Amino acid sequence: MRVLALLDGTILDPDAPLLRADDLGVLRGDGVFETVLVVDGKPRELGPHLDRLARSAHMLELPEPDSAEWEHCAKAVIDAWDWAASPEMALKLVYSRGPEFGEGQTAYAMGLQIGAGVVRRRQDGVSALTLARGFEPAEAERSPWLLLGAKSLSYAVNMAAIRHAEANGVDEVIFTAADGSVLEGPTANVVVANGRTLRTTPPVIGILPGTTQAALFRAAEKAGWETRIEPIQAEELTSADGLWFLSSVRRVTQIRTLNGQPVAASAELHAELSELYESNYRD
Ligand code: PLP
Structure with a gap:
């Protein structure tokens, strides 16, 4: 199971293409991310994760992420997840510098299952x-x-x-x-x-x-x-x-x-x- 949401909370098909080929996150790894553990619908340490996202963004001189927007986006993924089927989720928050030949940054959240090995x-x-x-x-x-x-x-x-x-x-x-x-x-x-x-x-x-x-x-x-x-x-x-x-x-x-x-x-x-x-x- 995977759940994908844009920063505004829009849920997208996780199998459909999302990034532009010139996204600097892809071309240069130029961006930041967080991985939040969510158990039974409750995110753990979301505040500290968002603080660290802001710290990393600051180090890369990216515009300061808006914590309220990211919280909203995280909630959209959490709400769309099937908690009965999978009680644990790794919630990735991804924030890149965006397309080299375009405007603005790339930002999305994606919920993933945690591997049995882990x-x-x-x-x-x-x-x-x-x-x-x-x-x-x-x-x-x-x-x-x-x-x-x-x-x-x-x-x-x-x-x-x-x-x-x-x-x-x-x-x-x-x-x-x-x-x-x-x-x-x-x-x-x-x-x-x-x-x-x-x-x-x-x-x-x-x-x-x-x-x-x-x-x-x-x-x-x-x-x-x-x-x-x-x-x-x-x-x-x-x-x-x-x-x-x-x-x-x-x-x-x-x-x-x-x-x-x-x-x-x-x-x-x-x-x-x-x-x-x-x-x-x-x-
Ligand atoms: N150090 C590195 C390099 C990491 O990538 C991570 C998390 O993925 C951690 C430490 C642990 O951080 P946290 O406990 O906030 O997940």
Whole structure:
């Protein structure tokens, strides 16, 4: 099932062509996007996703997106989805610079089903590999044209990294900076448990501020966990009490091996963190 809507809420046939061949989102990956998890008709962290869409748009010098318009468009997709048939949806919000030889930007929302593999990995966990991303943590602030930390439509590098891992029999990737510090996964943040402390890396080093990570930390703090946003060295990962990928679609996915070595992966701790994350969405 797929549901497609324009920014004004008009529902379109998802199999019909929508983009112009000269759309700069296609020609240059010049645009931004968000992927929002919607469960039983309720979008999770929609406000933070729209804030991040605006942050990314600002970094690409695109006109500021109107949050009310995007909310309206998201609602149109959510209302048109068959929730009895599929209780979970990945809602993509896509905003490109628009056609090179035309006026205005391209903006639409599309609801997609979440693959069975992603759902299974929330239970089973994943293997991961560290791969160099090739920049120093200070580069993000020093070189804003690199768009480090923007959720731009240029995800070819991220997808290539996952293919590289898969070609080596590994599910996922943790990117590292040139100084050996942890960045993020190609489509997820990395969260580390050390005792009753949860840690993740700071967005200022050129990664996305995660809405799922923030939701987990919010609930964890209420439950008495300490949370820290600070640089983490890759070499610290193997001695942690647990490692996870967090993203809207993955939710809380445990990392079970890193670079071929087993890492601590307690089922109880995984259940506890998953429960903390889910507790944000109980009425
Ligand atoms: N980092 C990257 C590069 C991502 O693409 C994503 C989401 O897709 C995340 C982190 C996690 O963000 P969120 O939890 O807001 O989905």
